[in-house]
Every structure is written in structure tokens, then in C-alpha cells.
Amino acid sequence: MNHLPPARRSRVLHRSSRTLPPRAIGGHGAWLVEEGGREVLDASGGAAVSCLGHQHPRVVAAVQRQAGQLCYAHTSFFTTEAAEALAEELVGHEPGGLAQAYVVSGGSEAVEAALKLARQYFVETGEPQRSRIIARRQSYHGNTLGALAAGGNAWRRAPYAPLLSDAFSHVSPAFAYREQRPEEDEAAFTARLAAELEAEFQRLGPRTVAAFIAEPVVGATAGCVPAPAGYFRAVREICDRHGALLILDEVMSGMGRTGTLHAWEQEGIAPDLQAIAKGLGGGYQPIGAVLVSGRIVDAVERGSGAFQHGHTYLAHAVACAAALEVQRVIREERLLDTVVAMGERLERRLVERFGNHHHVGDIRGRGLFRAIELVADRGGKTPFDPAHRLHARIKAEAFARGLACYPGGGTIDGQRGDHVLLAPPYIVRPVEIDLIVDRLGEAVDAAI
Ligand code: PLP
Helix, strand or coil: CCCCCHHHHCCCCCCCCCCCCCCEEEEEECEEEECCCCEEEECCHHHHCCCCCECCHHHHHHHHHHHHHCCCCCCCCCCCHHHHHHHHHHHCCCHHHEEEEEEECCHHHHHHHHHHHHHHHHHHCCCCCCCEEEEECCCCCCCCHHHHHHCCCHHHHHHHHHHCCCCEEEECCCCHHHHCCCCCCHHHHHHHHHHHHHHHHHHHCHHHEEEEEECCEECCCCCCEECCCCHHHHHHHHHHHHCCEEEEEECCCCCCCCCCCCHHHHCCCCCCEEEECHHHHCCCCCCEEEEEEHHHHHHHHHCCCCCCCCCCCCCCHHHHHHHHHHHHHHHHCCHHHHHHHHHHHHHHHHHHHHCCCCCEEEEEEECCEEEEEECCECCCCECCCHHHCHHHHHHHHHHHCCEECEEEEEEECCEEEEEEEECCCCCCCHHHHHHHHHHHHHHHHHHC
């Protein structure tokens, strides 16, 4: 077997067909333990997943309890105590009018379900011509075909383009660092984006649009990009005026990551449908959900009476029990306060370390969801040559220093801005925040 390339020495088809990742054998708090015993500081929770860190005793006990009692019951026959309690925890107080939760196995599934629910809402309410979805360039909504069609990440879409539905169209991202013009202030930038969205409704025919979908804080594609002030209020107003639904994809930014349970709470609006996943189960089980507004629930109930969409593992009992405990820990231990405090520390330390760095053009994000963007030339915001693969080099240099962070090369209308995304767990300690920034600083300097 040894003549085979490293990844072929494993029967797992890994992400890379050329390299074999090291084995993780344990974890505790913000740390992962590698085979051989080396400890790696998990500065991004994988892809903003591990919100409580690793091996949280309460969540491990909840998983064991549920597994000992009942692992699985098909949702066409039964509901479970775990599913009911989780939904009550999520929408029992009807945040922003979201009244019920449809529980699936992950983020892409949640986005697919949200898109289909949006479409079904209009079939139920006598507007079957509404079949268009407007999304944004430089967004990521998942890798299944519907979610990929919604996403605006050119390189992820390219190989599968012939399979992607043309029901989706894309408008500009609300990305101030890259898109705001020198002569524009924030209000003018927001107004231009709103005018572009309005024009897209008009181009398609407003009564053909079912929904607009966006990430409140863009995650993987561009690295922790919040929208300018007032953007989401303008978007909500345009959707309402045209009778379209607003889907917010909080798969990455949701469940406390930005300092409020839902990122939309900071925008003064609420969505009609919201996809959540990563911070819902914190990596203890694969789980996602769509939070559904009362008016959509009512329309389905008055209409056909069933959401025509079902997966075998809907509302899996062990996954629900894990997510319920994760959410209870966040609430009972007031971890949103920690996210705000540690997020401020992280921002402060990043500004101290990189604020005057020749190759760091932007430091951005909210709560414990922060990124730096690397540029060849700070003044001109010129990205590094993609051939340099800077984000991959930073990842390798950081990993060699015992730091797991989440770099990306955002493809933005031909421009490529390398970034590094940080999303440590909500239980991160101040000394670990400092270590993250110190190790990242060394890695960036070594990689450039
Ligand atoms: N939506 C957003 C905003 C995401 O960041 C992701 C994953 O990174 C997804 C959807 C897809 O989630 P999953 O990988 O769990 O399918």
C-alpha cells in the first residue's frame, strides 16, 4: 500500500485526494488532541461549529441519556420528547414571529427546506407563479444542488453549473470593504444596494419572486462580513412591498455566534424563514433546522396540510437531545454575554496585532465571529495572486504552530481576497484568545 499517495492509504474518500489529514483522537474545551498527543487550539470550531468546545460534560451526558432511552423513531409515526422540547426551546417564545421548527440533519438540508417552504407557501396561497429566488453573489448556502444554486460562490458552482436551477439570480453582496465606492458613505452604499435589489425585482417581475435569501453576516465565502447599517431594513421593506418572503441563512452566524442568539436581532428586522445548523448542535450531533413564521405555518395548515418534504432522519432523537442541551447551556450559563466580552477582546487583540500590518487590509466581524483579510497592497486593496495560495499557506503555518483556523480565498467577481476566519467556542478563555492571535500573527508572517 505504501506506494500509494497519502490519501489513498485510507479507504475514506477525504476532501483532498492528495493528502491524508492527521487523526483527531480527543478534545477538551477549546482544544483538540491529535494522535500522538499534540494539542491543537481550535480557533474556528471547525467551520464555526463547536460553540461549546469539545466534550462538554452536560452535552455528552444528554447524548448518553437519550441514546440509552431511544435513538430513533420515524417522524411519520412518532414525535419524541427530545424533538418537542428542542422546538419549544427554539420557538416557544415565538422570536420575531417564528412559530415552529422543522428539524433536519445539517445546514444545506435546512436551506433546501427553507427554499421549498417558501415556494410551497405561494402554491398554498394561490400565487403559483412565484418561483424565483433572489440571492447574492459571494454567498454560501450549502453544497446540495438547491443550496448551491442559491449560493454565489463562483468556484464552488462552476463544475456543477449545468445541474443548477436558473430559478435563482444574484445581486451584489453588502460587502463594504470591497464594494463601497470612495465617494459613498454608508447610507449611500446601502441605498445603492437597495436600488439594485429593487431593480432585480422589477427585471424578474415582482409577482414572480418567491423570496430573497441572504446570510446576515456572510461566513465562509468572504469571511465574517456584516452588512452596512440599514441594509436589512431596506431588504425587508422591499420584500414586504412586493409580497416576497425573506429567508435568512444563519447556519454559520446563528445561535449566539455574533453576540445575540440570532444575528438578525442586531438588524431590527425578522425573517419569514431562518436556517440554522452549526451552533445549534455545536458538533455534538449533525443537526439543522428551519424556523418558520406563523403565517407560513398557517398557510400550509389552511391549504394542503402537509409540507411535501421529508428526510429519514428528520428530528433525530439523539441529535435533538444534544442540541437541546447545547441551547440550555448557552441560556443558563449566559454565554451570549461571554461571546460579547470575548468577542471584544478578540477584536482588540486583532487590531493591536494586525491594525498596522502591511498585508492586512480589513479586520471585521461580530461577537466571536471575526476575520482578517490579507492584501498584497493595503492602499489599493490588491488581493494576493491566487497562485500564491496564501490562505492555504496560512492554514498550514498555523497548524504547524498548534492552531486550527479557517482560511478562505473569497472569489468576488473575479477578485480574490484571502481571509482567515476565527470562531472560537463561547467558553474560550482570555488566555486562549491571546494565544490565537499570537499564533496567527506568526503564521501570517511566515506564510507571506
Ligand atoms: N449556509 C451557510 C451560511 C453555511 O456557512 C453553510 C456551511 O458552511 C451551509 C449553509 C451548509 O451547511 P452544511 O455544511 O451543514 O450542509
